Amino acid sequence: MRGKKFNIANPPNSEVSQRFLDMCASSPGAVAYIQQALMGQPDKKARYHLIPYPDLVDRFSLEDLQSSALGDVEETVFCTLLLYFGAFTFHKENPTKYLTIPNHIVAKRFGSTILRGYRLISSMQNAVRFLALDGNIIAPLQGYQELMVARDIKHHGYSMTEAQHRDSFHIAILENPALDPQVEYQVTKVSLIPFSS
């Protein structure tokens, strides 16, 4: 009786319904938005990436969503739907221009949805743990290979740049909120440009 626990990171009620999350995980357009949103801002001013929203859609049908899921039309419908279902909210500093993930619970649910959708959640938990323990990069890379293959159903899927692959690996696996990764060491990139006197 004493010391009742409430895991606030995983509350029983869901701000975003599991059905909607599962639907998002099966739609590359939605996954792309989620992945983009999970990235932190480079300047660290915001915990999650800001998503520009020039034109939200007032109303659309499931047929429109179907086209968007297959990558046939502009993916703004998914952006709008993510907003209405509580996955995104208006950015508090610039609500007229940007959407963002509201808090850590939503971020974690998104992260786990991506991995669960591609049946990677348990294998990635181990892979990231072993990466931290002994530096074994093979298992996370194999997981990312599976992730790429599963998502590669859109037109021009092979035209992703190296930077996009790098970011995808970084966000979907290494910094996935569902895996609760911990930064062990601060790494500073060494500049090759000599200091000016």
Add this chain to the structure above:
Amino acid sequence: MFTNYHKIYLLADEYDAFSNQYMNPKKSQVWTESDASALIKDFWAVAKGMIDLPFGIQKCFITGISPLTLVDNTSGFNIAVNMSFEEELAGLCGLNRADIVAALEKICATEADISRHVETLSKYANGYHFCHDCKIEPVFNTDTSLEYLQVSFLNALLDCSFS
């Protein structure tokens, strides 16, 4: 006979509950052809017809709408206005920081405890900014916050009882 009667205020919660059960982008026909969809359309057509009656519906407030439900369900009720992101209603569905602190002041023994709980709730349950055209105070998720506060309250109570 009807002098003491007023008009009806119709409140509809979780408007999209039915259609969400059918949400599947790979099978879009299921919802539009379902009996539930027809039933809901008919209901709102009847509600619209009652708006102008002497003792009918004066106002209607619907929560749980989405672009998917607006596209067809309200075709029989095309007099509604989408106010989801209007400033006047942006604080309606959530708790603000003052609400949280006021509750914690009744639970916690020290200012440090209050700060700790506020920090936790801010990370996990805050951040909902429901207004699209101006800056307002973001709100906390009500359900998560109340559950967290309830457990904190019970634990504080038990600490007192056992000390």
